[in-house]
Amino acid sequence: MGQEQEQERALLERVPSGLFIGGKWREAADGGTFAVHDPATGAVLTQVASATADDGRAALDAACDAFPAWSTTPARERAETLRRAFDLVQERADDLALLMTLEMGKPLAESRAEVTYGSEFLRWFSEEAARVQGRYGPTPEGTGRMIVTRHPVGPCYLVTPWNFPLAMATRKIAPALAAGCTVVVKPASATPLTTLLLATILEEAGVPAGVVNVITTRQTGPVSEAVLTDPRLRKLSFTGSTAVGQSLLRQAADGVLRTSMELGGNAPFIVFDDADLDAAVEGALAAKFRNTGQACTAANRFLVHSSVADDFARRVTERVEAFCTGRGTEEGVVIGPLIDDDAVERVHALVEDAVARGAVLRTGGAPLDGPGSFYPATILTDVAPGSDVLREEIFGPVLAISTFDDEDEAVRRANDTPHGLVAYVYTRSLTRGQRMIERLESGMVGVNAGVVSNAAAPFGGWKYSGLGREGGAEGIDEYLQTKYTLTGDPFA
Template sequence: MTISTPTPVPSSSPDSLEADLLARVPSQLFIGGDWVDARAGATLDVHDPATGLVIKTIADARAEDGLAALDAAVAAADEWAETAPRARGEILRGAFDLLQERREDFALLMTLEMGKPLAEARGEVTYGGEFLRWFSEEAVRIGGRYGRNPEGTGSMIVSERPVGPAFLITPWNFPLAMATRKIAPALAAGCTAVVKPASLTPLTTLLLASLLEEAGLPKGVLNVFTTSTTSAVSDPIIADPRLRKLSFTGSTGVGQQLIRQSAQNVLRISMELGGNAPFVVFEDADLDKAVEGALAAKFRNIGQACTAANRFIVHTSVASEFATRLSARVSAFRMGRGTEEGVTVGPLINDAAVTKVDALVTDAVSRGATVRTGGHPVDGDGSFYEATVITGVTAGSDILREEIFGPVLSIVEFSDEDEAVRLANDTEYGLVSYVFTESLARGQRMIDRLDTGMMGLNVGVLSNAAAPFGGVKQSGLGREGGSEGIREYLSTKYTLIPNA
C-alpha cells in the first residue's frame, strides 16, 4: 500500500483555494434567518483528520441557543405549513441548482473536514443533491383520498398535514447527504426544522444553510446550531412540548436513549442506527462482480458508513480465490490526504476511531485470523489506518459483532445456504445485506430470508434518493428517501361528512 505524506493544513496557506473556501463558510449559528454568535460566546474548533490541525473555529451553542432555534421554528411553522406545495418545491429545486453550481466547493469542504477522497466527496454532492431534487418533486404529490363510507351514511376525507416543528440530528460521516436526506423531506412536507450537525463535521451543514437561505427559504423555516455539548443543548429541545418530530442518524446506543426521551411527549421519530452488514458470496457468484462489489461496499467512505459491509461470508470453494483477488487490489490502494491526486483511502475521523479499529483487528488475530494485507495504524500526522484484509476469522471475534467503521475487510467461510443465512442473520442489527449469486431463485430466497431493511443483489452500493432507506431490528425505525421519506413528516387526518 502506498502512503503519501499529508500536505500542510489549509490555514497555513492563506492564498490557497482551500483557505478561501473556509473563509466563506459561516462560523455562526443560523437562527430565525440570521447568523448569530452563541450567546455565551463559546467556540469550538473543527479539525482536518488528515493532519489533526484546526481548519476553522465556529460558534459553540448552549441550551439557550438551542431553544432560540426551536422558538424560531415554532414561530415560522404555521406560515410555512400553509405555503403552497409548489412554492416549497421550487425553493428546494432552486437549492439543488445552486448546489450543482457549487459542487466543487462542497466536495472540497467535505474532504477537508471529514477526510474522504475528493472523488468520493464529489459523489456525495451528486447523491446529497438528489434529495433536494427528489423532494422538490414530492412536495406537490402529497395526497389524500375521498370516498363514501361503507355504510353509505357519509363521505370520508383523508388528508395529510405536516407533523410540525422537527429536530434533525445528523452524523459526521456523510455531512451533506445526511443533512439533505432529512432537511429536504421535512421542508417539502411543510415542517420547519432545527438541525444539529455533528461537531466533528459541522461546516458542510452551515454552508448548506447559507445556500438554502440564498434559494429563498423564509426566515425561521430552517435553523442550525453547532455544539460540543450535544446532550445539554438537545435535551431541552426534545423535552419541549412544541416539538413534534425527531429524526436521528447515529449509533444504536444514542438512538435508544433518544427514543426513551421522545416518549415523554410521544414524538414522531425516525431512527437510522447502526449496522453490521453481511456480504454473502455463493459458490456460483461471478467473482469479478463480487470483488468489485466488495471494494465498493467496504471501502467507500473509508469504511465509515452504516451501510458498509462488515462480515464477508464466503463459500468455502471460492474463499481463497476471493481473498487473493481482494488482497491484491487492496494492497495497491494509495492512502493520504483526500485532496491529493490518486488517493483512494483517507484518514479515519479521529484517533479514537483508529484505536477502535486496531483493537478489533488485534482481537481477531489473537483468535486465529490471518492478516493478508494492512493491519496497522499509520505513524505520523492524522488518523490513518491501513486498508486491511483478514481471513480465517473465528466465531466469537469482536469484529463479527461490532460495527467496524473503518477500512477492514474480514472473511469467514460457509458450506451451504442455510449456514450462510444463519451467519448473516446472527446480529441484533438489520440495516442492509449484500448477496452475490448467479442464481435468480437463490437471490429471491435471500430477499425473503435475510433480516435486513435493504439488500443489494450483485451490487455493492444501493443507496438512492428515490428508494426507501432504513433497517429493521436495532438498525432503526422509519425510512428516509423515496415516496416513503416524506410520509415521516406528515400526519394523517380523517374527517367524516354526513350525507345531506
C-alpha cells in the same frame, strides 16, 4: 502558502462560523466556540459557535414562529424553493466537495460523489412536495363521507452524523420542507462546516427565515435535552449509533414524538460458489472501502463459500495492496483518514482481537505513523466465530472474511445479529437471489450490487438498525400526519 492551501483558506473564510437562527447568523449565547479539525493532519481548520441550551430553545422558537406560514405555503412554491436549492448545490459542487474532504477526510472523488447524491434529495423531494394526497369516499354503510387529509407534523429536530455531512443533512431537510415542516438541524461537532455552508445556500434559494435553523455545539446533551423536552417539538430524526439512538428514543417518549432512527449496522456480504467473482470483488471494494469504511451501509462481515474463499481473498488482497492512502485532496488517494485517533484505536483493537483468535492478516493491520488519523486498508481471513470484528460495527477499512458451506448456514450467520440495515448477496442464480431477499432480516438488500443508496429508494433498517425510512416516496410520509373527517350523508 501554496495555491491549494490558499484555495482551502479562502473557502474556509467563506463558511459562516455562527449559529443560524431565525434567518440570522449569531454567536452562541455565552460566546463559546469549538475547533473543527482536519483528520488528515490534526490541524485546526476553524472555530465555530458552540450553542447552549438557550440557543437550542431560541432555534426552536424560530422554527415554531415560522411554521404557520411555511405549512400553508402552496406545495408548488415549496417545491420550487427546493429545486432552486438543488441548482445552487450543483453550482457550488466544488466548494462543498472540498469542504467535506477538509473536515471529514474522505477522498475528493468521493466527496464529489456525495454532492451528486446529496443534492438529489433536494430534487427528489421538490418533486414529491406536490404529490401529497388524501382521499374521499363513502363509508361502507353509506351513512356518510370519509375525508382523509395529510398535514405536516410540525417543528422537527434533525440530528445528523459526521460521515456524510451533506447527504445526511439534505436527506432530512428536503422531505421536512417538502411536507411543510420547519426544522432545527444539529450537525455533528466533528463536521459542522458543510451544514453551515448548506444553510447559506438554502437561504439564497429563498427558504424563509426560521424555516431552517442550524445549531452547532459541543454541548450536545444539554442542547438536545432543551429541544426534545419542549412540548412544541413534534418530530425527531436521528442518524448515528444505536446506543445514542436508544437514549434519544427514551427522551422522545415523554413528548410522544414522531421519530425516524437510522442507526448502526452489521452488514453481511455473502458470496456464493456460483457468483461472478470479478463482480463480487468490485462490489466488495465498493461496499467495504467507500468512505474509508466509515458508513452504516459498509459491509461488515464477508461470508464466502468455502470453495471460492481462497480465490476471493487473493483477488481482494491484490486490489487492496494497490490502494493509495493519504490526505483526500491528493491525487489517486483511495483511503483517507478515519475521523479521529479514537477511531483508529478502536479499529485496531478489533483487528488485534481477530488475530489473537486465529485470523490470518493478509495486508495492513497497524496504524500508520505520522500526523493524521490513518489506518490502512486491511484484509483478514479465517476469522473465527465470536471475534469482535464480526459482532461490532467496524466503521473502518477492515475486510474480514469467514467461510460457509451451504445456503442455510449463510442465512443463519447473516441474520445472527441484532442489527438489520443492509445485506449484500452475490450469486448467478435468480431463484437463490429471490430466496435470499425473502430470508435475510434486513431493511435493504443488494443482489449483485455493492452500493444500494439512492434518493428514490426507501433507506432504513430492521431490528436495532432503526425506525422509519428516508428517501423514496416513503421519505416524505415521515413528516406528515393523517387526519380523518366524517361528514354526514349529503343525500340523506
